[in-house]
Amino acid sequence: MDIRLSQCFIAVDDHDKALAFYRDALGLEVRADVEFEGMRWVTVGAASQPGVDIVLEPAVTDPGASPADREAIAALLAKGLLRAAIFETDDCDAMFERVRAAGGEVLQEPVDQPYGVRDCAFRDPAGNLVRVNQPLAR
Numbered sequence: 001m002d003i004r005l006s007q008c009f010i011a012v013d014d015h016d017k018a019l020a021f022y023r024d025a026l027g028l029e030v031r032a033d034v035e036f037e038g039m040r041w042v043t044v045g046a047a048s049q050p051g052v053d054i055v056l057e058p059a060v061t062d063p064g065a066s067p068a069d070r071e072a073i074a075a076l077l078a079k080g081l082l083r084a085a086i087f088e089t090d091d092c093d094a095m096f097e098r099v100r101a102a103g104g105e106v107l108q109e110p111v112d113q114p115y116g117v118r119d120c121a122f123r124d125p126a127g128n129l130v131r132v133n134q135p136l137a138r
Contacts, residue, residue: 005052007043010128011059011082013074015042017125018056025102026087026095026130028054046087054085059126077127084129092134096120099132112136 012018015033019042022028028044031053035041043053059073059082076082089095092110099122100106107129108121119133 007053007055008085009055009057009083010085010124010126011073011077012056012124012126012128013059013077014125015040015056018042019044021102021104021124022054022056025099025104026132027098080123080127080129082128084131086131086133089132089134092118092120092132095132 010018010022019030019033022044023030029047031043031045033040033042042056044056045053059077060070065073073082096106096110099120105123106120107123108119110118110120112118113133116136117133118136119131122130122132124130
């Protein structure tokens with residue numbers, strides 16, 4: 001029996017701003033962008049991983065969520081406390097420059113970490129932490 005990751009979810013508060021970051025700054029391809037019954041299903045992914053989709057979804061998808069719950073989740077999202085994504089690249093410095101040039105909010109410039117990667121960090125337009133790392137040669 002085999003098991004593989006198919007989809008993961010990142011909370012966003014504006015699909016168009018999220019697309020500008022994940023597609024234009026990070027270079028992910030758009031796999032789906034569909035509107036249906038007042039909702040929008042947007043997926044992106046790396047060309048090198050055709051079987052893994054990242055779903056960009058509203059932080060609250062339950063129509064029964066209370067206004068107080070929606071407000072609390074929006075506040076947590078804005079602080080970057082809901083989700084994080086870590087991407088791997090073969091050139092952390094070049095990716096850093098690409099994302100910074102595209103207007104990405106820099107949290108950490110590239111640095112070699114003691115746990116074997118060179119990494120940098122950004123916030124996406126919704127506030128999520130996005131790290132990009134490059135394995136260091138051993």
